[in-house]
Amino acid sequence: MVTRVATVAFEGIEARAVDVQVQIIPGSVVFTVVGLPDKAVAESRERVRGALIASGLALPAKRITVNLAPADLPKEGSHYDLPIALGVMAAIGAIPVDALGGYCVLGELALDGSITGVNGVLPAAIAAAARGLGLICPASTGPEAAWAGGDLDVLAPRSLIQLANHFKGSQVMARPEPSIAGPAGPLPDLADIKGQEGSKRALEIAAAGSHNLLMNGPPGSGKSMLAARLPSILPPLDPRELLDISMVQSVAGELRGGALSNRRPFRQPHHSASMAALVGGGLGARPGEVSLAHGGVLFLDELPEFAPQVLDGLRQPMETGAVMIARANHRVTYPARFQLVAAMNPCRCGQGLEPGYACRRGPNERCMAQYQARISGPLLDRIDLRIEVPAVTAADLILPSPAEGSREAAGRVATARALQSTRYAGRGLPAATTNATCPANLIEEVASPDADGTALIRQAAETMRLSARGFHRTLRVARTLADLDGEPQVRRLHLAEALSYRGRGDGTAAAA
Numbered sequence: 012m013v014t015r016v017a018t019v020a021f022e023g024i025e026a027r028a029v030d031v032q033v034q035i036i037p038g039s040v041v042f043t044v045v046g047l048p049d050k051a052v053a054e055s056r057e058r059v060r061g062a063l064i065a066s067g068l069a070l071p072a073k074r075i076t077v078n079l080a081p082a083d084l085p086k087e088g089s090h091y092d093l094p095i096a097l098g099v100m101a102a103i104g105a106i107p108v109d110a111l112g113g114y115c116v117l118g119e120l121a122l123d124g125s126i127t128g129v130n131g132v133l134p135a136a137i138a139a140a141a142r143g144l145g146l147i148c149p150a151s152t153g154p155e156a157a158w159a160g161g162d163l164d165v166l167a168p169r170s171l172i173q174l175a176n177h178f179k180g181s182q183v184m185a186r187p188e189p190s191i192a193g194p195a196g197p198l199p200d201l202a203d204i205k206g207q208e209g210s211k212r213a214l215e216i217a218a219a220g221s222h223n224l225l226m227n228g229p230p231g232s233g234k235s236m237l238a239a240r241l242p243s244i245l246p247p248l249d250p251r252e253l254l255d256i257s258m259v260q261s262v263a264g265e266l267r268g269g270a271l272s273n274r275r276p277f278r279q280p281h282h283s284a285s286m287a288a289l290v291g292g293g294l295g296a297r298p299g300e301v302s303l304a305h306g307g308v309l310f311l312d313e314l315p316e317f318a319p320q321v322l323d324g325l326r327q328p329m330e331t332g333a334v335m336i337a338r339a340n341h342r343v344t345y346p347a348r349f350q351l352v353a354a355m356n357p358c359r360c361g362q363g364l365e366p367g368y369a370c371r372r373g374p375n376e377r378c379m380a381q382y383q384a385r386i387s388g389p390l391l392d393r394i395d396l397r398i399e400v401p402a403v404t405a406a407d408l409i410l411p412s413p414a415e416g417s418r419e420a421a422g423r424v425a426t427a428r429a430l431q432s433t434r435y436a437g438r439g440l441p442a443a444t445t446n447a448t449c450p451a452n453l454i455e456e457v458a459s460p461d462a463d464g465t466a467l468i469r470q471a472a473e474t475m476r477l478s479a480r481g482f483h484r485t486l487r488v489a490r491t492l493a494d495l496d497g498e499p500q501v502r503r504l505h506l507a508e509a510l511s512y513r514g515r516g517d518g519t520a521a522a523a
């Protein structure tokens with residue numbers, strides 16, 4: 012006789028259905044697992060054997076074969092322990108055979124029979140709900156599974172014995188409650204920044220339209236400080252985005268204690284990051300920083316110090332909002348719709364723009380051009396806002412703190428984002444679409460300027476030699492500026508301000 016237990020295999024954040032089939036027949040005493048298992052799955056035999064013995068169940072002295080079907084889907088990870096153990100327990104009559112029929116099961120076993128946490132419980136729970144099943148998962152991940160919906164039957168046992176008692180009816184388990192991680196202290200506030208009104212305005216525009224932002228300025232001008240204050244003005248997550256973002260974090264094992272976080276991700280990898288760390292891949296095709304920043308911000312400080320190939324690896328996810336990682340035997344896709352915020356010094360010595368400064372490495376211009384050429388033109392081309400952050404003067408620093416802080420800016424950002432959500436949802440695009448991610452043909456329509464504005468952009472196209480991408484980028488930013496003003500029509504002053512954020516980077520892009 013064959014007992015069957017439903018479980019999942021992860022392909023990116025997709026949980027594919029896998030069937031664990033357990034057969035116990037007379038014959039030589041062996042325990043085999045077949046069906047394209049990786050090393051962690053093959054080792055699962057030892058953990059299952061140990062956990063069953065610790066729970067007072069000896070394996071029968073027979074031939075035990077476990078098949079993970081479909082056999083052509085690669086099985087990775089340690090979450091197959093629990094479905095295998097439950098299949099064996101049902102086969103030897105330790106739990107009723109029909110008890111498992113309505114559940115999808117995942118969990119890792121310790122040798123003492125306790126059930127330890129695994130990654131990916133949230134996507135597994137959502138897949139189980141879609142298949143009309145309940146979910147059995149480790150106790151520590153129960154709160155995560157409970158997010159998949161009030162109808163989902165979730166069992167989150169601490170040990171095999173607790174689960175066996177539940178099925179016997181002697182100790183019934185309660186359904187876990189969904190939980191949200193409380194704030195880990197207040198976020199740094201914009202009110203800490205003195206002066207820098209222009210840079211703060213650009214940061215607010217970036218937050219309002221989810222535009223990519225590049226800050227260029229001498230060391231100590233407050234670029235890192237500005238970026239660290241972006242999370243405090245980003246719009247709140249809607250429930251759909253919350254689940255979307257948490258799916259990636261669940262697969263990456265970033266959800267602590269099964270609680271989802273209601274803050275947008277803010278990732279700041281060091282500039283020594285490898286391609287696998289930034290884009291994803293490596294052992295187990297793990298999601299990279301671009302995917303962990305999905306729905307939030309990827310902050311690259313000291314942008315030119317990143318390896319040029321690694322930076323160019325960002326181009327494809329920035330274009331498509333997803334990253335595909337090809338492995339030897341399969342491919343996985345992770346979502347990666349992030350907002351890029353980058354900071355850089357104007358040159359290696361950092362003082363290139365300082366009046367009267369003479370660089371030891373030749374003319375300032377050459378030193379700057381060499382440094383900036385490390386960022387490829389196509390990457391720069393995808394950055395809507397490029398600003399120069401001037402050095403703060405001592406006169407600015409002795410001023411009292413500004414009256415306005417993150418709260419006021421966040422309010423304006425949230426209003427502008429709400430306008431965008433309704434506009435794009437009304438046109439059949441997902442509610443999460445922003446001015447920065449709206450398709451080019453649509454932005455021409457929704458950001459078409461008034462007569463004065465059209466005259467200005469025509470003039471700019473000639474004098475500033477605006478490329479097709481540059482034209483769309485200007486329209487996107489202008490649309491966000493109009494949204495911040497609460498105006499349905501893009502006007503000349505919005506376009507003029509948008510044109511001012513094109514930075515001197517365009518010339519660099521052509522040179523690169």
Ligand SMILES: Nc1ncnc2c1ncn2[C@@H]1O[C@H](COP(=O)(O)OP(=O)(O)O)[C@@H](O)[C@H]1O
Binds near residue numbers: 205228231233354
């Ligand atoms: N506008 C400002 N208001 C207050 N403090 C500032 C300002 N700009 C810079 N600072 C101070 O200078 C320090 C260095 O800023 P930082 O953001 O690290 O500079 P950068 O990244 O541009 O090199 C900050 O930690 C802060 O103490």
Ligand SMILES: [Mg+2]
Binds near residue numbers: 234235312354
């Ligand atoms: Mg810095």
